[in-house]
Amino acid sequence: MxxxxxxxxxxxxxxxxxxxxxxxxxxxxxxxxxxxLLIELLALRDIVxxxxxxxxxxAASVSPRARPWFALASAAALALAAVGGYAAGMRHASDRxxxxxxxxxxxxxxxxxxxxxxxxxxxxxxxxxx
Amino acid sequence: xxxxxxxxAQHQPAVLRYLTRVVGQPDAARDLTQDVFLRISRxxxxxxxxxxxxxxxxxxxxxxxxxxxxxxxxxxxxxxxSDEPGSASTETAVAVREALHRLPDLDRDVFLxxxxxxxxYDELASVCELTPDAVRSRLHxxxxxxxxxxxxxxxxxxxxxxxxSHKS
Numbered sequence: 168m169x170x171x172x173x174x175x176x177x178x179x180x181x182x183x184x185x186x187x188x189x190x191x192x193x194x195x196x197x198x199x200x201x202x203x204l205l206i207e208l209l210a211l212r213d214i215v216x217x218x219x220x221x222x223x224x225x226a227a228s229v230s231p232r233a234r235p236w237f238a239l240a241s242a243a244a245l246a247l248a249a250v251g252g253y254a255a256g257m258r259h260a261s262d263r264x265x266x267x268x269x270x271x272x273x274x275x276x277x278x279x280x281x282x283x284x285x286x287x288x289x290x291x292x293x294x295x296x297x
Numbered sequence: 298x299x300x301x302x303x304x305x306a307q308h309q310p311a312v313l314r315y316l317t318r319v320v321g322q323p324d325a326a327r328d329l330t331q332d333v334f335l336r337i338s339r340x341x342x343x344x345x346x347x348x349x350x351x352x353x354x355x356x357x358x359x360x361x362x363x364x365x366x367x368x369x370x371x372x373x374x375x376x377x378x379s380d381e382p383g384s385a386s387t388e389t390a391v392a393v394r395e396a397l398h399r400l401p402d403l404d405r406d407v408f409l410x411x412x413x414x415x416x417x418y419d420e421l422a423s424v425c426e427l428t429p430d431a432v433r434s435r436l437h438x439x440x441x442x443x444x445x446x447x448x449x450x451x452x453x454x455x456x457x458x459x460x461x462s463h464k465s
Contacts, residue, residue: 176433179440182461183411185418207444209461210454214447215318215397215412217390 174201182208299350301338308354309334315355315414319362319406320369321394329365333358352423355414359406359424389450396446400439407432408439 177195181187182205195201299307312333317326336357343353397405407425410416416424421432444451 175437179433179437180418183418183436206455206459207451208440209459210451211440211443211447212412213459214389214450214454215393215443217393 174198175204177201178204179208181205182212299342299347301334301342304337304342304350304354305334308351311414312354312358315409316358316362318397318409318413319359320365321398325365329358329361332361336361348417348420349423351416352420355410355416355420356424359410389453392447392450396443399446400442403427404435404439404442407435408443411436 173191174195177187177191178201181192181195196205309330313326313330316329316333317323320326320329333354337354343350345353397409400408403425407421407427410421410424411418418429418432418436421427421436422429425432427435
């Protein structure tokens with residue numbers, strides 16, 4: 168019977184095309200762990216065999232040489248946006264103030280519609296009657 | 298005795314696959330593959346057997362890859378990934394790339410030379426200047442670590458039919 172240490176070597180050697188003794192392979196595959204390992208190693212081999220040479224570029228990481236420029240450009244864009252936003256806000260506020268001042272100058276006060284005159288003092292009774 | 302042209306015909310695809318995975322950039326891998334066979338064409342091919350010649354070709358490829366990675370020193374790689382029907386998902390490809398880059402350099406080399414280059418244990422020992430026992434040990438360690446790091450992808454993959462050999 169194969170030991171824990173060598174059933175992995177036997178299975179690995181078998182899938183790597185190395186010569187293995189038939190009895191050793193039989194023993195290794197008689198173990199559930201051996202069969203499990205065989206399937207796992209074949210699955211691992213398959214996912215490592217992904218074609219990376221095709222042209223479609225994806226998931227490209229930013230090269231570190233580009234990173235300082237990227238950071239600098241980001242900072243500059245943020246600063247520009249902040250200054251631009253501040254300037255736009257100031258211009259808008261200034262325009263609004265000018266418009267308000269213009270309204271005050273141009274518009275006359277409204278003409279009175281009700282004139283309240285003060286008569287002589289009258290005493291009233293409690294409850295609203297006169 | 299094999300000449301450079303014969304070696305190119307026999308080993309160029311495997312060398313390109315190996316270099317693509319090692320350097321992570323198809324364009325750089327293509328340039329390095331050209332360099333490998335340019336060097337071979339400028340030197341005298343050793344008078345040895347087929348497997349020793351393959352080890353010799355891959356030793357040149359590995360040395361050029363090491364120099365390339367040293368020059369690029371610790372820059373993360375940009376990888377072009379295929380998302381064509383029939384190929385694995387981009388997420389899996391990224392996970393594989395990241396898992397491979399977590400391995401110690403020599404373990405990764407041994408693993409990729411075996412899985413992608415198709416080298417035998419004796420050839421791996423020759424290329425990486427290790428004993429065959431050290432090759433087995435590093436290969437085993439790399440596989441244990443990759444099975445741990447890629448457990449989800451392996452779990453997904455093993456629900457599909459498996460085969461003993463694969464087309465790389």
